[in-house]
Amino acid sequence: MGCCKEEEPKWLWVNGPIIVGAGPSGLAVSACLKENGVPSLILERSDCIASLWQQKTYDRLKLHLPKQFCQLPLFDFPENFPKYPTKHQFISYLESYAKHFSITPKFKQSVKVAEFDGVCGFWRVQTQDFQYLSKWLIVATGENAEAVIPEIPGIDKFKGRLMHTSVYKSGTEFINQRVLVIGCGNSGMEVSLDLCRHNAIPHMVVRNSVHILPREMLGISTFSIAMALLKWMPLRIVDKLLLLVANLTLGSTDKLGLRRPKTGPLELKNATGKTPVLDVGALSQIKTGKIQIMPGVKEITKIGAKFLDGKEGEFDSIILATGYKSNVPSWFKGSDFFTEQGMPKTPFPNGWKGENGLYTVGFTRRGILGTANDAKNIARDISEQWREFKGFCKNFCTTKNLSDNQGICF
Numbered sequence: 054m055g056c057c058k059e060e061e062p063k064w065l066w067v068n069g070p071i072i073v074g075a076g077p078s079g080l081a082v083s084a085c086l087k088e089n090g091v092p093s094l095i096l097e098r099s100d101c102i103a104s105l106w107q108q109k110t111y112d113r114l115k116l117h118l119p120k121q122f123c124q125l126p127l128f129d130f131p132e133n134f135p136k137y138p139t140k141h142q143f144i145s146y147l148e149s150y151a152k153h154f155s156i157t158p159k160f161k162q163s164v165k166v167a168e169f170d171g172v173c174g175f176w177r178v179q180t181q182d183f184q185y186l187s188k189w190l191i192v193a194t195g196e197n198a199e200a201v202i203p204e205i206p207g208i209d210k211f212k213g214r215l216m217h218t219s220v221y222k223s224g225t226e227f228i229n230q231r232v233l234v235i236g237c238g239n240s241g242m243e244v245s246l247d248l249c250r251h252n253a254i255p256h257m258v259v260r261n262s263v264h265i266l267p268r269e270m271l272g273i274s275t276f277s278i279a280m281a282l283l284k285w286m287p288l289r290i291v292d293k294l295l296l297l298v299a300n301l302t303l304g305s306t307d308k309l310g311l312r313r314p315k316t317g318p319l320e321l322k323n324a325t326g327k328t329p330v331l332d333v334g335a336l337s338q339i340k341t342g343k344i345q346i347m348p349g350v351k352e353i354t355k356i357g358a359k360f361l362d363g364k365e366g367e368f369d370s371i372i373l374a375t376g377y378k379s380n381v382p383s384w385f386k387g388s389d390f391f392t393e394q395g396m397p398k399t400p401f402p403n404g405w406k407g408e409n410g411l412y413t414v415g416f417t418r419r420g421i422l423g424t425a426n427d428a429k430n431i432a433r434d435i436s437e438q439w440r441e442f443k444g445f446c447k448n449f450c451t452t453k454n455l456s457d458n459q460g461i462c463f
Contacts, residue, residue, distance in 0.1 A: 063183045069093040070189035070412070070435060071178050073167065075102045075158040078415030078424045079193035080147060081125045084154040085432035088127060091439045093191075095158035096180060102158060103147045105197060105377075106140065109219035113247050114140040117239060117331045118420070119274045125150055126425045136274075167192075168387040169409045176410065188410050188442060189435055192385065195415035196326070196396070197377035203235070207353035214370040218244055221372055224251030231367065232256065233358055235350060236374030237263050237311070239328065242335040244374055245344045249335075256366065257339075260349035264318040264329035265306050265336060266299045275331065279319060292317025303332065309339050310346035326418035379416070405430050410438075 070086065072079045075097035086093045101107050115137045116123050120130045123143070128150050134142055150156075162180040167190060170177050176190040200217045208215070218240045224247045234245050237259040248255040266275050275295065282291045295318060306313060314321055318329035338344040349361040357367040379395025390407040391397060397404030401417045405427040412431045417423025 065183050065185050067094045067185050067187040069187070069439070070191050070410075071096060071176065071185055071187040072191045072193050073164050073178070074193035074195065074198075074415075075099075075160075076105060076193065076195055076415070077103060077125060077147060077421060078195050078428070079158070079191075080150055080154075080156055081421075081424050081428040082191055082193060082412075082414045082431050083156050084128070084150065085126055085428045086435060087154055087156075089432045089436035089439075091432065091436050094185070094187075095156065095193075096162040096164060096178065096185070097158040097160050098163035100160050102151055102156075103144060105219075106144050106147070109200075110140050111218065111221050111244060111247065112140070112223045113243065115333075116143060117268065117333075118276045122276060122280075123421045125421065126428055128153055164384045167385050169411070171409075174409075188438075189412065190410060191412045191414060191431060192381060192416075193414045194380060196379055196418065198380035198395075199378055200373075201375045201378050202373065203375050205235075205350055205353050210355050211353050211357075211371060212355050213368060215373070216370075217373045217375070219377075224248040224253055227251065227253040227370055229253065230369035233347070233350075233366070233368040233371045234258065234374055235371065236376065237330070238374060238376060239330050240376070241374030242330050243333065244372055246333070246335040246338060249338050249343050254345075255343075256345045256347050256368070258347045258350055259310055262312040262314040264296075264313055264321065265303065265311060265332055266295060266318060266329050267302050268331040268333055270298050270302065283319075288319050288323070289317060292319050295319070303336060306336070309336075310348075311339075322418065402426065406434065 069092035072083055072093050072095045075095045079095050080102065083093050083095055097104070099108070117137070119136050120134055120138050124130050130138065130146055138146070162182065164178055164180055166179045168177055175186045175188055178185040178187070178190065200219045202217060221244055227248055228251055231254045232248050233256050234241050234248070235258045237257055241257055245255040245257045268275060270278055279291055279295060282294065316324070321327055322329065335344060339346060347360055347366070350358050351361050352359040353371070354365070357365065359365050381391050381395035382393060385391060388407065388411065390411060397413055397416050401419065401423065404413060404416060406412055414427040414431060415424045417427060
């Protein structure tokens with residue numbers, strides 16, 4: 054059945070772009086569109102904005118970067134917020150952002166399929182309730198939509214508590230327990246530190262090499278220093294300077310079982326998206342032995358794990374600090390714009406725009422700074438088309454005599 058036939062049940066016409074995802078990326082692009090006079094509709098699978106932040110983050114989480122690098126376009130953080138806002142402060146900022154721009158997502162709309170219909174020239178976005186139609190589709194689900202659960206032999210045999218960090222809230226649940234934390238990124242480090250501070254006994258698995266940098270150098274954010282230096286020096290020179298200062302302030306991490314990659318931290322981040330760890334206290338606990346470093350896991354057993362060095366250990370709980378991934382391949386169909394991993398094939402800074410009115414925001418591997426850049430580009434591009442298209446929208450809604458349960462006309 055053609056997508057433009059009136060008899061098709063439960064379909065809603067959206068005059069402006071459809072935005073999939075009400076996280077920071079979706080909010081940012083919606084605000085930028087509104088600033089340019091373009092309406093939009095956000096579809097969100099959960100019942101709140103920024104569901105990853107609200108429902109899948111641990112209690113002690115703070116922004117790793119200073120607030121000026123984490124604010125969305127057109128709306129700054131409150132001046133009284135600390136340099137590194139807490140999780141709850143960031144969520145309150147996002148809620149204020151949505152209220153300021155009168156952004157009201159349509160919640161509990163999980164996108165099953167989004168596909169461009171070449172016959173009528175519109176995007177069809179199917180949820181469990183409706184089929185939405187629009188000239189533009191903005192994918193704002195981002196790089197971290199789904200938890201990554203690794204395939205480790207024997208993982209189903211473990212009799213203790215097994216969870217991903219998306220479920221972890223606080224170390225209060227693990228007092229006096231031996232806990233195996235699999236993963237040594239920022240989440241793995243912070244969860245291990247939190248466990249340590251609640252009198253648990255964390256063992257952190259470090260399978261690959263990892264860059265660890267101090268969060269601040271001489272009282273200044275490491276990220277701020279890096280951004281300033283990049284204006285004047287090549288990236289590889291900046292990497293060498295960062296590592297020099299890191300070795301002076303933190304010492305050799307190799308001696309602790311934390312081997313550094315041969316590629317510098319910024320170059321590695323740009324090439325693979327792998328973020329360096331910004332230390333907030335875990336390293337000192339590793340040095341004292343309160344957080345023990347373990348090699349890669351060979352197999353999970355009923356009572357613990359076997360490691361690649363031949364040793365075995367018993368653990369009460371296992372926490373998977375194995376990160377997140379894009380979920381785009383599960384619902385976005387009919388286009389080769391994305392890789393099998395759900396990332397735009399076109400690299401930054403040009404991955405924000407596809408064909409037939411397709412856009413993406415939040416896939417730059419450059420955090421909220423990248424999101425802000427995408428949002429501004431998308432709003433500018435769509436606003437130029439919108440001036441020509443809004444007349445058609447008004448005429449379409451009028452001639453089709455759409456009622457509230459048939460179409461959405463802004």
